[in-house]
Amino acid sequence: MDTHSRSFAKALSWRMTGTIDTIIISLVVTGSVKLAAAIGVTEVFTKSLLYYFHERAWLKIPYGRKTPA
Numbered sequence: 001m002d003t004h005s006r007s008f009a010k011a012l013s014w015r016m017t018g019t020i021d022t023i024i025i026s027l028v029v030t031g032s033v034k035l036a037a038a039i040g041v042t043e044v045f046t047k048s049l050l051y052y053f054h055e056r057a058w059l060k061i062p063y064g065r066k067t068p069a
Contacts, residue, residue: 019044 002010023040030036 015044015048018047 019040022043023036026036026039027033030039
């Protein structure tokens with residue numbers, strides 16, 4: 001099992017990977033470095049919030065959970 005610090009480091013590296021991807025796609029679509037960077041920065045906050053609420057919603061869904069023996 002991973003330590004909390006390892007899980008946190010993995011989450012940060014994944015978020016950075018996703019943000020870089022968004023910035024590159026935004027740059028290709030818009031042709032503007034400034035606009036692509038603004039989209040990437042905004043995406044960090046919106047996707048972090050969406051992920052939090054997604055996780056909280058899944059806590060209420062029993063699908064796939066094993067009941068204690």
